[in-house]
Amino acid sequence: xxxxxxxxxxxxxxxxxxxxxxxxxxxxxxxxxxxxxxxxxxxxxxxxxxxxxxxxxxxxxxxxxxxxxxxxxxxxxxxxxxxxxxxxxxxxxxxxxxxxxxxxxxxxxxxxxxxxxxxxxxxxxxxxxxxxxxxxxxxxxxxxxxxxxxxxxxxxxxxxxxxxxxxxxxxxxxxxxxxxxxxxxxxxxxxxxxxxxxxxxxxxxxxxxxxxxxxxxxxxxxxxxxxxxxxxxxxxxxxxxxxxxxxxxxxx
Numbered sequence: 417x418x419x420x421x422x423x424x425x426x427x428x429x430x431x432x433x434x435x436x437x438x439x440x441x442x443x444x445x446x447x448x449x450x451x452x453x454x455x456x457x458x459x460x461x462x463x464x465x466x467x468x469x470x471x472x473x474x475x476x477x478x479x480x481x482x483x484x485x486x487x488x489x490x491x492x493x494x495x496x497x498x499x500x501x502x503x504x505x506x507x508x509x510x511x512x513x514x515x516x517x518x519x520x521x522x523x524x525x526x527x528x529x530x531x532x533x534x535x536x537x538x539x540x541x542x543x544x545x546x547x548x549x550x551x552x553x554x555x556x557x558x559x560x561x562x563x564x565x566x567x568x569x570x571x572x573x574x575x576x577x578x579x580x581x582x583x584x585x586x587x588x589x590x591x592x593x594x595x596x597x598x599x600x601x602x603x604x605x606x607x608x609x610x611x612x613x614x615x616x617x618x619x620x621x622x623x624x625x626x627x628x629x630x631x632x633x634x635x636x637x638x639x640x641x642x643x644x645x646x647x648x649x650x651x652x653x654x655x656x657x658x659x660x661x662x663x664x665x666x667x668x
Contacts, residue, residue, distance in 0.1 A: 420454030421445055425471055438473055442481035447659050450490070450501065461491070461499045490659075507651075509660035512604050512636070515561050515569060516589035525564055526588065531620075532558035533583040542574045545635055545646045553577040557586060560620055567621050568655050573647040594644065601636035601644050608632050608658065611650070621652055628653035 424445035449455050461467070464482070468475045482499055485491040492502050507518055519526040538552045546554070554574045561569040573590060579599050580586070586593045594600045611631045618625040629650050636645040 420452065421449045421467075422470060424448045424452075424454075439477045439480040439484075442467075442471065442473065442478065443484055446481065446485060447490070450659070455501050457501050459501045460497075461501070463498060507656055507658045509606065509658055512601060514589055514591040515571070517591065519563055527562035527564065528588045529560040529562070530557065531560060532556060533586070535577055535583060538574075542646060546574065546576055546643045548576060555580045555583045557583060557590065563655075566655070568652055570617060570620055570650045571647055572649075573645060575645055576643075579642075579644050590645065599638060599644055602639050604634050604636040604645075606632055606634045610653075613650070617650055621650070623652060623654075630656060630658065 425442060428441045428444055428448075446455070455461075461482070462470070464475050464478045467473070467478045471478070482491060482493075486493055486499070490502055491499055493499050516526045533556075535553055535555055538546070538548050538550070538554045540550075542548065542554055543550060543552065548554070553576075555577050557571070557573040557575075559571045559573070560567055561571060575590070575594075580593065580597065585597075591600055609631050611629050612626045613621060613623055613629050615625050617629070618627060621627075621629075623629075630653055632647075632649045632651065634645065634647045634649070635643055636647075638644050
């Protein structure tokens with residue numbers, strides 16, 4: 417963990433020569449280490465003194481960076497025990513990965529239950545989103561996604577049948593199946609909004625009705641510009657943190 421964090425911090429230091437915002441750089445380095453799997457849910461961080469020594473920072477700087485992530489719910493502090501990564505899934509918006517990829521990267525065993533897996537005629541909404549002609553056929557997957565025994569997300573996915581001929585080719589990960597076909601997406605557009613779980617969603621995700629959740633719509637594209645995936649997902653709000661690394665535009 418320490419080497420991963422140190423390399424992330426040095427990378428950010430090279431990008432920004434100013435020393436005035438070291439606590440922000442450390443915060444970003446910690447987030448990047450979480451995203452890359454260098455820190456796992458429940459893992460303890462080195463103490464403030466050790467981090468300050470390794471990164472050549474003051475303890476005040478280290479404390480400020482950690483406090484901000486504690487306030488955000490990404491880290492937790494236990495009296496007399498130290499600072500730990502919160503028991504949540506950290507999902508990056510800066511990399512195109514699937515649910516299975518995210519859990520595998522953190523050493524968590526993913527599991528899926530298919531609620532629907534069939535082929536049908538494209539709907540008007542699917543035709544618009546997937547750039548398909550009326551009458552085209554699509555594969556539809558409705559999946560409940562688990563980490564171990566805990567349901568974390570409900571996903572509805574549509575894929576052109578011209579790309580994925582048989583829905584049973586998807587055993588767990590859609591992206592694994594698409595990669596075998598030479599059709600793994602290379603970029604995506606996503607929209608995120610906060611929602612409250614309706615009774616059907618709450619029952620599937622084993623949460624009280626009205627619990628906070630995150631709704632994400634993703635359209636993923638192949639290198640040639642074709643839309644290969646339309647997915648609408650509902651993620652439990654108590655189990656996921658979505659993070660993105662942002663950079664200011666460089667003045668001309």
